[in-house]
Amino acid sequence: MSEPLSPKAFPVSWDQFHRDARALAWRLSANGPFDAMVCITRGGLVPAAIVSRELGIRLIETVCIASYHDYQTQGGLQVIKTIADSVRALGDGRKVLVVDDLVDTGKTVQVVRDMLPAAHYATVYAKPLGRPLVDTFVTEVSQDTWIYFPWDLGYSFQPPIAKDAKG
Ligand SMILES: O=P(O)(O)OC[C@H]1O[C@H](OP(=O)(O)OP(=O)(O)O)[C@H](O)[C@@H]1O
Ligand SMILES: O=c1[nH]c(=O)c2nc[nH]c2[nH]1
Numbered sequence: 001m002s003e004p005l006s007p008k009a010f011p012v013s014w015d016q017f018h019r020d021a022r023a024l025a026w027r028l029s030a031n032g033p034f035d036a037m038v039c040i041t042r043g044g045l046v047p048a049a050i051v052s053r054e055l056g057i058r059l060i061e062t063v064c065i066a067s068y069h070d071y072q073t074q075g076g077l078q079v080i081k082t083i084a085d086s087v088r089a090l091g092d093g094r095k096v097l098v099v100d101d102l103v104d105t106g107k108t109v110q111v112v113r114d115m116l117p118a119a120h121y122a123t124v125y126a127k128p129l130g131r132p133l134v135d136t137f138v139t140e141v142s143q144d145t146w147i148y149f150p151w152d153l154g155y156s157f158q159p160p161i162a163k164d165a166k167g
């Protein structure tokens with residue numbers, strides 16, 4: 001793996017992610033009710049499970065987009081699967097909630113906004129460049145921060161902070 005491009009790290013535990021996703025659901029409860037949810041895979045699958053449970057949303061669809069192919073480097077956006085007809089049949093998306101784990105540059109959310117312009121866009125975390133593209137989020141981190149999600153992490157030895165200390 002190459003050196004991180006973002007110097008700051010924001011690691012998120014499962015507990016913290018659950019709390020933050022539930023906080024997102026609390027905020028969204030003022031905007032609903034929603035007839036359907038679209039989650040942007042894969043990262044959006046996890047908050048989608050938590051938010052749909054809290055808000056009682058049963059029609060859940062995916063839009064499958066990949067863009068970060070090489071760790072922290074964004075490549076061309078690939079739409080692997082577009083939004084299903086069951087959601088398109090609801091119109092321009094006025095009562096549809098679109099969920100993702102985070103918005104960074106905003107390019108991913110923009111692609112979905114072009115498909116469903118009137119939907120409500122929500123992410124758990126946001127960075128400044130992408131923030132204007134979402135309607136609701138919980139926590140903002142700086143643009144030079146990389147968010148480490150619990151599904152990408154494992155337990156490993158941490159060297160002590162002081163260079164001469166022994167672990
Ligand atoms: O705002 P942007 O700069 O477009 O980046 C945000 C997107 O990047 C990540 O997805 P990724 O493409 O890495 O795929 P994944 O969800 O399958 O991990 C993340 O889950 C967001 O969907
Ligand atoms: O795990 C991730 N952390 C991030 O900060 C990020 N930004 C875009 N894509 C991302 N994936």
Ligand SMILES: [Mg+2]
Pocket residue numbers: 040041042043044065100
């Ligand atoms: Mg994603």
